[in-house]
Amino acid sequence: MNELSKREMRTVFCETLMNMAENDQKVIVLDADLMLAMGTIPFREKYPERTFDCGVQEANMIGVAAGLSATGFIPFAHTFAPFASRRACDQIFMSCAYAKQNVKIVGSDPGITAALNGGTHMPFEDLGIMSTIPEITVVEPCDEISLERVLQLAKETYGTWYIRLRRRQAPIIYGTGAKFEVGKSCMLKDGTDVTIIAMGYMVDKALEAADILEKQGIHARVIDMWCLKPIDENAIIKAAEETGAIVTAENHNIRNGLGSAVASVLALKYPVPLEMTGVQDEFGEVGQEAYLEERFGLTSENIVHKVNMVLKRK
Structure with a gap:
C-alpha cells in the first residue's frame, strides 16, 4: 500500500473550497446537516454569508443549489452519496442537468467507505444513477492531489458535476505536478x-x-x-x-x-x-x-x- 496522507480527504476538500472562495466570490457551499461530518465548519466560520446548511432535506438542497446557480453562483452541495444520488435524483435531473445549471454535487462515503453506517448508507449504485443523466460529468478522485485538481476543474468547467468522495485518509498516489483533464484518464x-x-x-x-x-x-x-x-x-x-x-x-x-x-x-x-x-x-x-x-x-x-x-x- 502507498503511504497514507496525513490529511483526511474532507480536510483537503474544505481547504480547497476555502482557497477557491478566497479568489472567487461566486463559490458557495451547501450541506444537508453534515457539515461537521464533512469537515466544512471552517468554511462556514470564514464565509458565513456563503454557507447554507439546508438540514436533512437533500432534494430541497439541490433545488436551492440550482436556484443559486441560476443567479450566477457556483454551488458545491454535499451530502452522503446515497442521498446525493438516490434521494435527490429527480432534482439533479430536472433542476440541474436538464436546466443546464452549474451545480457541483458531492457525494461522500461511497461504497464500503460508509463502513459502520451500513447497507442503507452504502452506495454501490450512485455512479450508475448519475451516469445515466445526460450531460453530467461524473468523477472520483483517489487522493488529495487529484481531489484538489478535480475541485478546481469543477469550478472552472460549467455544468452539473457529481464528485464521489471518500472522507477519510487516502493513500498518496500523485505528485504535486500531476495534471488532470476532463475526459482523460x-x-x-x-x-x-x-x-x-x-x-x-x-x-x-x-x-x-x-x-x-x-x-x-x-x-x-x-x-x-x-x-x-x-x-x-x-x-x-x-x-x-x-x-x-x-x-x-x-x-x-x-x-x-x-x-x-x-x-x-x-x-x-x-x-x-x-x-x-x-x-x-x-x-x-x-x-x-x-x-x-x-x-x-x-x-x-x-x-x-x-x-x-x-x-x-x-
Whole structure:
C-alpha cells in the first residue's frame, strides 16, 4: 500500500473550497446537516454569508443549489452519496442537468467507505444513477492531489458535476505536478500483458496488484479512470490494442459502473477479454473497511485473481 496522507480527504476538500472562495466570490457551499461530518465548519466560520446548511432535506438542497446557480453562483452541495444520488435524483435531473445549471454535487462515503453506517448508507449504485443523466460529468478522485485538481476543474468547467468522495485518509498516489483533464484518464504504470483500469478507492489496490503480478513475471498497465463520464475511450481502446486484456476495479456495483462503461467501449470499438472486480450486485452491510474489502472482494489479491482469469482467456 502507498503511504497514507496525513490529511483526511474532507480536510483537503474544505481547504480547497476555502482557497477557491478566497479568489472567487461566486463559490458557495451547501450541506444537508453534515457539515461537521464533512469537515466544512471552517468554511462556514470564514464565509458565513456563503454557507447554507439546508438540514436533512437533500432534494430541497439541490433545488436551492440550482436556484443559486441560476443567479450566477457556483454551488458545491454535499451530502452522503446515497442521498446525493438516490434521494435527490429527480432534482439533479430536472433542476440541474436538464436546466443546464452549474451545480457541483458531492457525494461522500461511497461504497464500503460508509463502513459502520451500513447497507442503507452504502452506495454501490450512485455512479450508475448519475451516469445515466445526460450531460453530467461524473468523477472520483483517489487522493488529495487529484481531489484538489478535480475541485478546481469543477469550478472552472460549467455544468452539473457529481464528485464521489471518500472522507477519510487516502493513500498518496500523485505528485504535486500531476495534471488532470476532463475526459482523460491517467496512466500510473505502463505494462504490456494486461491493463487494470481502476477508480477511486481501488486505484491503490490496482497498483498493489501490479506489484504482485510483476513478481510473477506479468507486466500490468494501471490506469486511473478518475473521470467516469465522459470516459476516456481512447485510453481504453489503446489498452485493448496494446495489452489484449483488461480488468476493471471499482468500489461499486459492477453493473452500471466502471466495469459496464469499459465493457461498452470494448464491445463497440475493440473487443478483448474483460474481467470486473467490484461488488457483485449486492446490498451493503455494516462492518469495518478491512472486513468489507474481503467481504466484497475489493482487494489487490482479487484483482490478481481476475488478471490470471483474463489472461487464460487472452
